[in-house]
Amino acid sequence: MLLISILAGTLTLLWSCDPAVVDVTPPSVRLLEHQPASASAMICGQQEDTVFQLKGGDTLYFRIEFDDDVALSEYKVDIHHNFDCHGHGGGAAPGFSPPTQEGLTQDWSVLETYPLQGSKDQVERWLVVPESVTAGNYHYHIQVLDEAGNDSPFTTFYSLQLQNPADTQAPSIRVDTPASSSFSASKGETIRFSGQVSDDLPLSQGGNGLLFVTYTDLRSGNTFTTSVVEPFTADMDKDYFFDAALNIPSTLVAGDFLFTVRAHDGVRNVAKPVEFQVKVTD
Structure with missing residues (x-):
């Protein structure tokens, strides 16, 4: 009897330590239906094949199937x-922190979690874009979790391009100085940026509008906002003439940089930026 008990205990121990009973397989996500249809579009300088384009008041609809080898737990919808x-995940491109201006529009933000049943489940959702949405690029992410805690964090990650129906046209930037798009400047030297921002509607309409200048270290790819930040005030009309002086930081390491003049209007339609290749010297 003692031998049988020992053998039974050994078998139980071996079974409990069997790695086959540990669920390490992440669940899968399959997009069955989506409205509107996706399009190919430029997002942050990169071409993306699956971009969903909507206006304020439109509805984003999806029907999705989740599948797991054992048991599903929940899924999350994240829009920001x-x-x-x-970027998100390994190898994501570095972002930069643009200056902010308190506006009258609404950034679209969704962060909701829903339960799932069994090892396979289908769901559908209708998400309405705020009518007064802040225009621009958004991330749209669906993440699923099984009961063992496995997930597939970046399998369903898309971009949204949203427009505010009150103003769908981006402004334009004209830069008069610097006259050349490529030049050298020493640390501590002052660069003058002058020109005009023009739009079809008042640049202040919506409250988010501003002009600003960034620089990018071409060795690292990191982008930083400079001291040149000029909000479009409430009395601003369709044209804004700017003349700003930027002192090149003495802390920069000599090398190649990209200085960029940027602007967006009051609902945050982004103008095509104007870039300058600058070799910074000691």
């Missing part, structure tokens, strides 16, 4: 703005 061009 990507105004800073940040």
Whole structure:
């Protein structure tokens, strides 16, 4: 009897330590239906094949199937703005922190979790874009978790391009100085940026509008906002003439940089930036 008990205990121990009973397989996500249809579009300087384009008041619809080898637990819907061009996951591109201006529009933000049943489940959702949405790029992410805690964090990650129906046209930037798009400047030297921002509607309409200058270290790819930040005030009309002086930081390491003049209007339609290749010297 003692031998039988020992053998039974040994078999139980071996069974409990069998790695085959440990669920390490992440669940899967399959997109069955989506409205509107996706399009190919430029997002933060990169071409993306699956981008969903909507206006304020539109509905984002999806029907999705989740599958797991053992048991599903829950899924999460995450929508947040990507105004800073940040990335997610390994190898994601670095973002930058654009200056903010308190506006009258509404950033679209969704962070909701729903339960799932069994090892396979289908769900559908209708998500309405705020009517007064802040225009721009957004991230749209669906994440699923099984009962063992396994997930597939970046399998369903898409971009949204949203427009505010009150103003769908981006402004334009004209830079008069510097006259050349490529030049050298020494640390501590002052660069003058002057020109005009023009739009079809008052630049202040919506409250988010501003002009600003960034620089990018071409060795690291990191982008930083400079001291040149000029909000479009409430009395601003369709044209804004700027003349700003930027002192090149003495802390920069000599090398190649990209200085960029950027602007967006009051609902945050982004103008095509104007870039300058600058070799910073000691």
